[in-house]
Amino acid sequence: AQAASPPAPAWQPLSEALGCRLAAPLRALVAVPGVDVSAMDGYAVAGPGPWRIAGRVLAGGAPYGAAPAPGEAVEVATGAPVPEGAESVLPYELADADGVRVAGDPEPGKHIRRRGEDVAEGAVVLSPGTVVTPVALGLAAALGHDELLVRPRPKVAVVVTGDEVVDRGIPGPGRVRDAIGPFLPGLVAWAGGRVTTTTRLADGPEALFAALDGEADARAPRAAERGRGGARGSVHGRLVDPVSEAGVVVVCGASSRGPADHLRAVVAEIGAEVLVDGVAVRPGHPQLLARLPGGPLLVGLPGNPFAALSASLTLLVPILRALTGGATAHGTSALAGVVRPHPHDTRLVPVRRSGRGAVPVGHDRPGSLWGAALADALAVVPPGWSGGQVELIELPQGAGQSVQ
Numbered sequence: 001a002q003a004a005s006p007p008a009p010a011w012q013p014l015s016e017a018l019g020c021r022l023a024a025p026l027r028a029l030v031a032v033p034g035v036d037v038s039a040m041d042g043y044a045v046a047g048p049g050p051w052r053i054a055g056r057v058l059a060g061g062a063p064y065g066a067a068p069a070p071g072e073a074v075e076v077a078t079g080a081p082v083p084e085g086a087e088s089v090l091p092y093e094l095a096d097a098d099g100v101r102v103a104g105d106p107e108p109g110k111h112i113r114r115r116g117e118d119v120a121e122g123a124v125v126l127s128p129g130t131v132v133t134p135v136a137l138g139l140a141a142a143l144g145h146d147e148l149l150v151r152p153r154p155k156v157a158v159v160v161t162g163d164e165v166v167d168r169g170i171p172g173p174g175r176v177r178d179a180i181g182p183f184l185p186g187l188v189a190w191a192g193g194r195v196t197t198t199t200r201l202a203d204g205p206e207a208l209f210a211a212l213d214g215e216a217d218a219r220a221p222r223a224a225e226r227g228r229g230g231a232r233g234s235v236h237g238r239l240v241d242p243v244s245e246a247g248v249v250v251v252c253g254a255s256s257r258g259p260a261d262h263l264r265a266v267v268a269e270i271g272a273e274v275l276v277d278g279v280a281v282r283p284g285h286p287q288l289l290a291r292l293p294g295g296p297l298l299v300g301l302p303g304n305p306f307a308a309l310s311a312s313l314t315l316l317v318p319i320l321r322a323l324t325g326g327a328t329a330h331g332t333s334a335l336a337g338v339v340r341p342h343p344h345d346t347r348l349v350p351v352r353r354s355g356r357g358a359v360p361v362g363h364d365r366p367g368s369l370w371g372a373a374l375a376d377a378l379a380v381v382p383p384g385w386s387g388g389q390v391e392l393i394e395l396p397q398g399a400g401q402s403v404q
């Protein structure tokens with residue numbers, strides 16, 4: 001979280017601003033209502049009754065031209081401007097009308113919404129830092145806004161590596177379906193960010209170097225000059241453009257020590273600054289955090305899908321919360337079930353909360369998301385734990401963004 005520097009405020013169309021935090025006070029650009037309008041369907045009356053029906057005004061229709069004289073009534077729809085000079089509105093239900101004349105006993109001033117009565121022009125209705133909820137969008141529109149100055153949602157570029165990883169259908173012999181690419185957009189949105197691109201790379205340092213060094217190239221040309229020759233150029237065009245826009249780059253796989261695991265070597269070669277080189281957590285210990293030349297953060301997720309989820313919650317989500325000004329709320333709970341702690345690392349254990357405490361749901365092998373899909377939280381079990389309350393890390397439920 002400390003490594004994250006929030007993006008500069010930017011004007012976003014209303015539809016893009018949902019879920020962002022306001023970077024400036026939200027002011028009313030107009031008064032609501034904009035003019036004195038009727039709050040009821042009925043007759044706007046001037047002076048004492050009975051009244052002669054002199055005309056009609058509908059919401060959105062032409063305003064009534066002249067001020068009604070005392071003894072005159074103008075038929076008005078809810079939301080229609082009340083003609084100047086009318087003192088109150090007599091709702092149809094209380095009116096005795098025959099099409100020409102109307103009688104009744106209106107309360108003076110009643111059923112007229114005065115200009116600015118709901119919101120005065122210029123009033124500050126929401127303060128900076130407020131999350132733009134669906135309701136806030138409606139309010140902003142009502143107050144005349146088409147765009148809002150917000151902290152933009154951080155853009156996250158995803159790079160999925162692995163010769164064996166396929167992205168559709170039944171995986172053939174020696175192949176596995178990508179299980180990380182599909183969970184990242186929802187997880188990132190839940191934490192306040194936006195996955196803008198998912199790039200698939202074969203194993204091998206070349207493609208990864210091109211993708212990440214292009215990122216460096218786009219922001220800090222000198223870092224790239226150190227690198228390889230001009231052959232990279234064409235690769236830049238294909239891979240790098242979406243990546244170079246991102247504030248956070250997530251690389252899935254290639255994080256460990258095998259012959260096809262080149263992430264650390266490539267990170268060193270492009271001159272990235274390693275901030276976190278592994279975390280004492282199971283699963284997910286090979287995870288990595290680095291700052292790429294030019295500023296964006298790189299999060300390396302291990303290829304085992306549950307390890308990737310563990311690493312996402314450990315490194316990626318806190319970064320996104322910091323970038324968006326959100327907080328990460330962690331509860332604590334007793335553990336209602338048998339859990340074996342790891343001797344020297346923290347374990348993250350999928351659990352479901354119940355009245356008895358957090359119940360481990362099992363199916364928690366690093367290569368499988370089954371347990372995490374059954375769970376609503378991950379229990380943080382410290383090394384050597386021997387009972388007692390544990391911290392819980394929320395798992396996203398449903399499609400919504402969590403607002404904390």
Ligand SMILES: Nc1nc2c(c(=O)[nH]1)N[C@H]1C(S)=C(S)[C@@H](COP(=O)(O)OP(=O)(O)OC[C@H]3O[C@@H](n4cnc5c(N)ncnc54)[C@H](O)[C@@H]3O)O[C@H]1N2
Nearest residue numbers: 162176177178179180253254255256257261302303304307
């Ligand atoms: N000698 C060591 N070997 C390993 C260690 C270690 O410390 N020393 N750590 C193990 C742990 S723990 C993990 S986790 C993995 C991390 O591996 P990588 O990040 O290098 O990823 P890969 O080797 O490419 O893949 C590991 C595993 O995951 C599958 N995979 C990869 N990407 C995906 C994906 N997008 N969706 C689904 N599954 C994926 C891949 O097929 C492998 O089975 O390293 C251990 N080894």
Ligand code: MOO
Nearest residue numbers: 283284285307366
């Ligand atoms: O990160 Mo591995 O266990 O941590 O699958």
